[in-house]
Amino acid sequence: MPSVGARGDARDEAPSTPPARRSATPAAGRAGHADAASVPAETPPAIDTTPSVEAATPRKGAKAKAGAKDAGATNGKSAGGETGGKRAAWDLFRVRPSVVNVKLIYSAYLASLALPLVAIIGVLYAHQALRANPSAWLASHYTYQVRTFWIGFAANVVALILSFVGIGLLLYPLIAVWVVARSVKGLINVAQRVEIEDPNGFFI
Structure with a gap:
């Protein structure tokens, strides 16, 4: 039979193993944090604020329509001026019945x-x-x-x-x-x- 002293020694040696395991866990945690800190954060993609050529340059169709409108307005004004001149000349011959x-x-x-x-x-x-x-x-x-x-x-x-x-x-x-x-x-x-x-x- 083992002696009482041998049992005591066995009991004293048994709890020495868990502390070694506890020390391994914090070390692993620190290593994980270090690895995470070493990975660079992803930067968001840059937004291109330069206006596109299509947006900055008006379309040919829009230019043509604008030119047609301006030409029509000019012709309308000239025709209106000619008509007004004819009416003014005709007004000279108008007679009020009396x-x-x-x-x-x-x-x-x-x-x-x-x-x-x-x-x-x-x-x-x-x-x-x-x-x-x-x-x-x-x-x-x-x-x-x-x-x-x-x-x-x-x-x-x-x-x-x-x-x-x-x-x-x-x-x-x-x-x-x-x-x-x-x-x-x-x-x-x-x-x-x-x-x-x-x-x-x-x-x-």
Whole structure:
């Protein structure tokens, strides 16, 4: 049988093994931490902030559209300027229908016996006044004036042709009397604010 002293020695030697194992664990932990510290951290990829060539340079199609728009705007402005100029020139011939206007046209017809070109101005104003949508009784006077001019003009052409035969010379005085009679009748009616009963008629 073993002795008591031998058992005590065995007990004293038995716990000496675990401390060696404990010391191995911290060493391994330190080595792991050292290895982890030695590995460099991954850096995030760099972001390219340089604008691409496509983004910085406009597309050819966009340039073409912009050029077409600019050309259209320029043409529109030029066309608008030309139209505005034509309208401004046309406004000079615009006539506001009025009693005074009607009287002036009749007076121009009377003066045309000495100055034939004055009748042309009168009929132009009569045409413009009709386009301005005058009242019914004023419209009858303007129609009467237009008819007076064109009938008188046609009669003068016929008289000119017949003058080569010798008959036309007799027509000129009759045409003058006819123009004076219609003009005087128109002046009387417009002074009384009365319309012309038959503005499209050939006679007085």
